[in-house]
Amino acid sequence: MKGLIFNIQRYSIQDGPGIRTTVFMKGCPLKCIWCANPEGQKPVPEILYDKNKCNKCYQCVNACLHGAISIFQDGFIDINRRICKRCKKYPCIDACGEEALKLVGKFVTIEELMQEVEKDSLFYRNSNGGVTLSGGEPTKQFEFILEFFKRCKEKGIHTILDTCGYTSWGSLKKILEYIDLVLYDIKHIDSEKHKKFTGVSNEIILSNAKALLDNNIKTIFRIPIIPGYNDEKENIETIARFLKEIGGKEVNLLPYHRLGIKKYEKLGINYSLKIQSPTKRSLEEIKAIFKEKGLKCLII
Numbered sequence: 553m554k555g556l557i558f559n560i561q562r563y564s565i566q567d568g569p570g571i572r573t574t575v576f577m578k579g580c581p582l583k584c585i586w587c588a589n590p591e592g593q594k595p596v597p598e599i600l601y602d603k604n605k606c607n608k609c610y611q612c613v614n615a616c617l618h619g620a621i622s623i624f625q626d627g628f629i630d631i632n633r634r635i636c637k638r639c640k641k642y643p644c645i646d647a648c649g650e651e652a653l654k655l656v657g658k659f660v661t662i663e664e665l666m667q668e669v670e671k672d673s674l675f676y677r678n679s680n681g682g683v684t685l686s687g688g689e690p691t692k693q694f695e696f697i698l699e700f701f702k703r704c705k706e707k708g709i710h711t712i713l714d715t716c717g718y719t720s721w722g723s724l725k726k727i728l729e730y731i732d733l734v735l736y737d738i739k740h741i742d743s744e745k746h747k748k749f750t751g752v753s754n755e756i757i758l759s760n761a762k763a764l765l766d767n768n769i770k771t772i773f774r775i776p777i778i779p780g781y782n783d784e785k786e787n788i789e790t791i792a793r794f795l796k797e798i799g800g801k802e803v804n805l806l807p808y809h810r811l812g813i814k815k816y817e818k819l820g821i822n823y824s825l826k827i828q829s830p831t832k833r834s835l836e837e838i839k840a841i842f843k844e845k846g847l848k849c850l851i852i
C-alpha cells in the first residue's frame with residue numbers, strides 16, 4: 553500500500569503541541585478559493601513550473617513526445633495539463649537543466665514514511681510533540697492513514713489528524729482510536745456560502761464535528777479568517793454558538809495570507825482573490841467573540 557504525499561515538514565511548532573513532523577497528504581475533496589496549498593488539492597503528482605528559473609532553452613518541449621508543452625508568445629512554456637500523460641519517468645523534468653520543472657507529489661510506503669518520521673522521535677519525546685497528518689485532506693487516503701496512525705501508536709508517537717471533516721463518520725470513527733488530537737476546520741456556518749467558497753456544503757462537516765465531541769475526542773477547531781468571505785460578525789457569532797452548543801472548548805484562528813500565490817502560478821492556475829490579510833484589530837474582535845462564549849481562542 554502506498555500513500556501520496558506532497559511535503560514533510562520537520563520541526564513544526566504550529567500543527568499541535570511540541571515539536572512535530574507534519575506530513576501533507578495530497579488530494580482534497582474541497583477547493584477553497586483561499587487555499588494556501590493548491591499543490592495539495594489534486595490526488596495525483598503534478599509538475600510545477602518556475603518561470604524565474606527558466607532560461608527558455610526548450611529542452612522540455614523537445615523531450616515531451618505527447619505535445620503537452622508548447623511555447624507562449626512571451627517565450628515561456630505552457631504545460632497543457634489535460635494532455636500531459638504524467639509519464640513514468642517525467643522526461644520533461646529530466647531534460648531541464650535549470651530545475652525550472654519540479655514534480656510535486658510522491659508515493660511512499662508505510663515503512664518509508666515511518667522511517668522518515670521516526671528520525672525525530674527524540675524531539676517528540678523531549679517536547680511532548682509527535683506527528684501530524686495534514687493536507688490536502690488526509691482522510692481521502694483512508695486505508696493508508698489508518699495503517700500509518702496504527703504504526704505510530706505502536707511506536708508510542710503522539711498523533712494528530714488535521715482535517716476539513718468532509719468524510720463519512722464511519723471512516724473517521726475507525727481512525728479515531730489511533731489519534732490523540734483532532735485539528736478540525738470550520739470554514740463557514742452557512743452551507744450555501746460554504747459551497748460557494750469551498751465547492752462543498754457543510755452539513756457533513758458540522759455533523760462530524762458534533763460526533764467527535766459526543767465521542768469525547770479531544771478536538772481543536774480551526775477557523776481560517778478570510779476578510780470579506782467568512783469574517784462577518786454574524787458568521788463568527790453563529791460558529792461560536794454552534795461550537796459552544798456541541799461542547800467545543802478551543803478555537804484557533806488562522807489569518808488569511810498570500811504566501812501560497814506563487815504556487816498557483818507554478819501550477820498554471822489563476823488566483824482570483826484580491827484581498828489582504830485581516831488586521832490585528834479585526835482578529836482581536838473575532839477572538840473576543842469566541843472568548844465571550846467561554847471558548848479558549850488563539851490566533852495562530
Ligand code: SF4
Nearest residue numbers: 616636637638639644
Ligand atoms: S510528463 Fe510526459 S506528457 Fe507530461 S509534460 Fe512531461 S513529458 Fe510531456
Ligand code: SF4
Nearest residue numbers: 606607609610612648
Ligand atoms: S527545459 Fe527548463 S529551462 Fe528549458 S524551457 Fe523547459 S523549463 Fe525552461
